[in-house]
Amino acid sequence: MDFTLLILIIVLALVFDYINGFHDAANSIATIVATKVLTPFQAVLWAAAFNFVAYFISKYWIGEFKIGNTIAKSVDEHFITLEVILAGLIAAIIWNLATWKLGIPSSSSHTLLGGFMGAAVAHAGAFSEDGIDVINYAKVVPTFLFIFCAPLIGMIMAYFITVFILNVCRRANPHKADKWFKKLQLVSSALFSLGHGGNDAQKVMGIIGAAVICYKIDLKDPVFMAADSKHRFDLFVNDDFWWWVPLASFLVIGLGTLSGGWKIVKTMGSKITKVTPLEGVAAETAGAATLYLTEHLGIPVSTTHTITGSIIGVGITKRISAVRWGVTINLLWAWILTIPVSAILAGLIYELFRIFM
Structure with a gap:
């Protein structure tokens, strides 16, 4: 039964990964579609390719998967069960x-x-009988803070990059400059897609890793039992049997991106503010830099929040009213509600598991 549940979790995690890809495709392609640098199909193909390339950068250049590790350790391992992970995944997919x-x-x-x-809190309550926190606040608090910090960093960086470019290019021929920035958008979009793949694929790795570690501990696997809890995720990543999980996580998110998410492309590409090729370069470069910084720190941030903040940043360089603040406020509400709604939904699903499983 446990092995069947583990396989179900892995399948659902990869389904979530795929949904994540087409849900977040807009993040890296919205501006190049809005500026007509690429057709929608060319744009998703471009972004998907770099989502997958991010695997090789994370594994062979960076040499570790810090964000996956953070996700796997966001809940104290004493309160992780396969049912907890399954309930959390189902809630995430629904939302x-x-x-x-x-x-x-x-x-x-x-x-x-x-x-x-x-789901973990529903399983154990806010504290165990020994007073141990269910939630690993050292891992989770920075993630909560970056709900606000990531878009703010993206916005500030995008603002100054745009101002810098405008000053450098103020005497350039507008037609020639526009052609150059359309070419540069391919580069900035690729950089952001690398950040998207490197950031988001690892989150699914983290969930699968948590499930595998839980399964191994239940089996009293001597290798995992002997290892310090801080190093069990590394054991999972380097396990000869599970080598394919990181590769599959990056591949599937790329396939999801290839499917696109056109409603969100419209919101990101035109409803927040009208974006030119120059501004697209600034927004994507700022967003990519923010993602690389947070990946280095091992903080799982939202690529959606990051690029939204960056697009707002370039809009502000024209005038404050260039940003459609009504749309932005609606997005902010969605951001704030995401964690509590997902948590409540997962808790309810876990309670249903208690009754029927």
Whole structure:
């Protein structure tokens, strides 16, 4: 039964990964579609390719999967069961599909984290009998803070990059400059897609890793039992049997991106503010830099929040009113509600598991 449940979790995690890809495709392609640099199909193909390339950068250049490790350890391992992980995944999938259907660019990252934590709390309560926190606050608090910090960093960086470019190019021929920035958008979009793949695929790795570790501990696997809890995720990543999980996580998110998410593309590409090729370069470069910084720190941030903040940043350089603040406030509400709604939904699903499983 446990092995069957583990396989179900892995399948659902990869389904979530796929949904994450088409839900968040807009993050890296919205501006190049809005500026007509690429057709929608060319754009998703471009982004998907770099989502997958991010695997090789994470594994062979960076040499570790810090974000996956953070997700796997967001809940104290004493309160992780396969049923907890399954409930969290189902809740995350439901919320992601609902927001995709409504065209709301919410965070897949926070959906997954909220579901995981909500199910764990339903399983054990806020504290165990020994007073141990169910939630690993050292891992989770930075993630909560970056709900606000990531878009703010993206916005500030995008603002200054745009101002810098405008000053450098103020005497350039507008037609020639526009052609150059359309070419540069291919580069900035690729950089952001690398960040998207590197950030979001690892979140699914983290959930699968948590499930495998839980399964191994239940089996009293001597290798995992002997290892310090801090190093069990590394054991999973380097296990000869599970080598394919990181590769599959990056591949599936790329396939999801290839499927696109056109309602969200429209929101990101035109409803927040009108974006030119120059501004697209600035927004994507700022967003990519923010994602690389947070990946280095091992903080799982929302690519959606990051690029939204960056698009707002370039809009502000024209005038404050260039940003459609009504749309932005609606997005902010979706961001704030994502974790608690996912957590409550996961808790309810876990309670149903208690009754029927």
